[in-house]
Amino acid sequence: MTTAILVSILMTLVAASTPILLAALGELVTEKAGVLNLGVEGMMLCGAVAGFAVAFSTGSTMLGLVAAMAAGVATAMVFAVLTLSLTANQVATGLALTIFGIGASSLIGAGFVGRTITRLGPVFPAALSEHPLLRAVFGHDIVVYLSLALVLGVSLFLRRTRPGLILRAVGENDASAHAIGYPVIAIRYAAIAFGGALAGLGGAYFSLALTPMWADRLTAGRGWIALALVVFAAWKPGRLLLGAYLFGAVMTLELQAKAAGITWLAPEFLAMTPYLATIAVLTMMSLGRRSGRLNAPACLGKPFSAS
Amino acid sequence: MTSIITRRRFNFGAGASAAALPLLGAGARAQAPLGVGFIYVGPVGDHGWTWTHDQGRLALEKEYGAKIKTSFIENVAEGPDAARAIRQLAQAGNQIIFTTSFGFMNPTIQVARQFPNLKFEHATGYQRADNVATYNARFYEGRAVIGTIAGHMSKSGQAGYIASFPIPEVVMGINAFTLAARKVNPNFRTKVIWASTWYDPAKEADAAKALIDQGCDMITQHTDSAAALQAAEQRGVFAFGQASDMKAFAPKAHLTAIVDDWSGYYIKRVKEVMDGSWKTGDVWGGIKDGMVKIAPYNDAVTPAARAAADEVTKGIVAGTLHPFTGELKDQKGTVRLKAGEKAGDELLSKMDWYVDGVQA
DSSP states (O other), rough: OOOHHHHHHHHHHHHHHHHHHHHHHHHHHHHTTTOOOOOOHHHHHHHHHHHHHHHHHHSHHHHHHHHHHHHHHHHHHHHHIIIIIIIOOOHHHHHHHHHHHHHHHHHHHHGGGOOOOOOOOOOOOOGGSSSHHHHHHHHHHHHHHHHHHHHHHHHHHHHHHHHHHHHHHHHOOOOHHHHHOOOHHHHHHHOOOOOHHHHHHHHHHIIIIOOOOOOOTTTHHHHHHHHHHHTTTTTTHHHHHHHHHHHHHHHHHHHHHHHOOOSSOOOOHHHHHHHHHHHHHHHHHHSSTTTTTOOOOTTTTTTOOOO | HHHHHHHHHHHHHHHHHHHHHHSHHHHTTTTTTTEEEOOSSOGGGSSHHHHHHHHHHHHHHHHHHHGGGEEEEOOSSSSSHHHHHHHHHHTOOSEEEEEEEEEGHHHHHHHHOOOOEEEEEEETTTBBBEEEEEEEOOOHHHHHHHHHHHHHOOOOSSEEEEEEEOHHHHHHHHHHHHHHHHHHHHTTEEEEEOOSSSSOOOHHHHHHHHHHHHHHOEEESSSSSHHHHHHHHHHHHHEEEEEEGGGGGGGTTEEEEEEEHHHHHHHHHHHHTTTTOOOOEEEEETTTTTSSEEOOOOTTTHHHHHHHHHHHHHHHHTTTTOSSSSSSEEETOOOETTOOOOOHHHHTTTOOBBBTTTEO
8 A cells, every 4th residue: 555545545534534523522612511412413514504605605615614603603502592591401402403403404505406616625735745745744624724723722721721610610510600600601602602613614514625515414414423422532622633533534444445345344344333433432431430420521411590 | 903903994094085085076186286295215405316306206397287286205214214204195185105215115015005095106116016116217227338438438447336235226236337347348347335325425425535545547326425426526537427417516527427317207107197097017217218318428538438338328228238148157156147148127136246347
């Protein structure tokens, strides 16, 4: 196998991981604030369709990315109003949000079926990535670099900053945080909005970079993988990055193995390997003494009303 | 217990006839539109399999206007759950219901038993009843045409095939494609990736990239989105569209496409319901019947490939060429068809072996 092929596999791997990483990172922050939003798939789809619609209408993929984040936030706000202001059940609302997102994106996207746009291209000039090894570093599009920066940013924010500490406090013990004067609801609104923005961006990565087109249910269930990934990563951004790339690697290598003619492994077995890996990691984590309850924020999924 | 079931059945039957009553009265027949229902496995917006069936539905509306009323349910999961969707269309007063995926076979039969007065048509299945007909298209004929082009135009002699599930229809397509390509280039090889899905654009694109990485310069697919074509366009290799003309997605890569056209069949069958001549049956139409079409060639298709592909199309229409003609051996060297023998539909519809040159 030549270097060029190895680099090509690496590029595919990174591209396949990026939308999952983004959506999962947004969900991680949301969950750290104590809110369980199962509507990731719906928010991703709304981002995907809004991103495509704007990129198609204006010819600018950058505007498309911005629109996707806005659409993600708008969808997330539906969830926030229902669960925070009206204290609706978070699980049921999240599931409803996914179903709503599928329908809404299909409706908005109906006029864009069969259209194409220019794919989101590499951010550095082509001259920099002529050599395969350089391409592995400089050949990616802006969203890939942005996603890496966001992982670092979120990690530092949660661990090293005061607002990050407050956000975690809200997720661990909302009543105490409220008692010492922090606006629990407002902080959760902000966390949900952040989660929506990143889910929207992750969704737009499908329609603007991976497959520059609009088609119904374009994300094909990646939102659910993102949700699993947050648990897989035990709510730690660094481990989330590792997990997302591991998922991407398994998905990519599965296809490469088939293309290379490895036929002694059943295709059905290869297709289930990402999920086997999830179960294995969850089992290992649950067996660990320190992380017996998987490190989940204590108030995750519980409604809060300041009374 | 038996009597309860019988009563329930009776009630179902009564409900169905009540729904059908307005259509049975001779006077009412002129005004009340004929209900035509469709069950789709994917989204109408897939630009592939489901989209082409919906094009058939739209052709019906254009043909009959106010005389019919069509409705559809999309994204219906295959298997037992589909029965609910089919029943819903039956109870809504539709007179004929088309269920358009292999996995709807058992639910269709099951619901059809409860509504003996309604007509059902199941695409790509093999179970029939007095009120259930089946229909399918000979996609393998189109595969033989694009295989010929691939054989002529592939420099590496390797094509990548993104396949969904190892059912006879897909296996048949892989074999027809490979056989046609090997007639041109005896060393031609087809690498198959089982995507284990009909529809997952990102995975389809990644599969195409993996195949290109492994040396394939022709990409063909039996999955429903245009994502693989876009990947081919990006990497500068050639590809073929599936189910509909997908040129818009990959103007350079798209050489041609196998186009499904169900409209003629739908128009004919609905007409038969209208004039009362509908009977159950089994239709397996190909290029000759207009159910399978070849999209216009890309300018990149070489004159030699073009001529050879046209020759194959003409031969199939004239009945002088059958894509599966002996002597035909499978991968293990077992003779499946004797020299000169043409494959019957029985052999095709149960195909579970690969011809030489397939890596699956």
